[in-house]
């Protein structure tokens with residue numbers, strides 16, 4: 461039997477798909493190279509954006525055609541699914557299950573209740589996604605994650621470190637530490653210095669040590685090997701001074717950070733239930749840049765949140781110009797079932813939302829180009845990801861897309877590239893040498 465997985469959503473969904481593939485292969489399924497060759501199609505979806513839900517409808521239409529040729533074809537839906545979407549798709553799929561029920565799925569794994577215990581089937585041979593926590597307690601008013609993924613749950617540090625150690629041993633060059641809010645990661649680890657007889661100081665002699673994200677980052681950094689660390693997503697309200705220091709001190713941590721601000725207007729931020737103000741966000745960026753002067757920053761913004769006036773949008777533009785981000789992921793607000801923002805009137809027209817998004821995109825294009833030009837003449841380290849015609853394409857430590865000509869097989873390798881040209885969305889260069 462052959463399986464085929466279709467993933468819609470963020471890196472966390474892609475990481476979940478690696479676990480789904482692992483469960484299927486334990487059950488003796490083989491990966492089909494194309495959807496047409498599958499006996500089982502798994503759609504791993506995300507209810508966060510309406511566009512992702514629309515894509516699932518498109519896939520369902522494709523099943524129907526395939527089922528006329530392969531009557532044994534079974535279809536499964538999983539991922540971050542809202543109750544409402546679950547009902548909508550109930551008749552269109554043979555089975556729908558929550559991602560957290562994956563261990564029980566197909567009954568292929570015994571004696572484990574924990575989704576994190578499933579060894580993923582890594583889809584990439586040099587860069588791996590490592591979920592460190594899942595779920596969220598923040599209830600931003602527009603977001604479905606607390607409903608689809610439940611409350612926060614942090615994975616034990618020991619398991620994370622073992623997984624990474626093993627990957628590095630097998631030549632992996634990059635690890636992405638993933639979570640809905642990595643900044644609120646918290647787990648316990650056995651204190652190696654603990655001794656029952658040592659009664660000197662209760663604080664210094666705890667049986668368990670608490671590991672927060674700043675400490676976890678340091679522990680990952682201490683794993684021997686030549687590799688890069690990246691992480692996402694971060695919530696500004698939980699970004700500690702300790703983490704800022706840790707980022708600066710950990711040489712394997714790459715100088716790139718995605719820090720969503722969502723809106724540059726305090727009233728909208730309040731309505732979004734983001735729990736920080738524009739002033740606090742700016743102060744945080746200042747602190748991060750002070751300790752990590754060459755960091756590249758990206759952000760997430762929602763335009764056209766219910767009630768967002770032109771003046772309030774101008775505040776977003778102001779903040780956007782002031783911070784000068786290297787990249788931004790800008791989305792138009794769309795009401796999602798079960799979220800508290802659903803009660804607010806979605807009164808910014810689609811036309812206006814599109815216009816606001818375009819305004820920000822045009823600003824981004826200019827600023828990103830300005831920033832990228834600064835790399836011309838410099839030599840940067842690049843992790844090569846893919847080949848396209850006569851070009852190799854990869855990412856620099858600063859998470860800039862770098863393209864250069866080469867016919868060598870360097871995918872998954874670190875190389876040095878001299879930057880010769882800059883575009884808004886990337887850099888062009890000349891291969892100097894393998895790192």
Ligand code: SF4
Pocket residue numbers: 596597598599600603604605606640641695
């Ligand atoms: S922090 Fe807010 S936006 Fe991020 S996952 Fe949690 S609820 Fe959603």
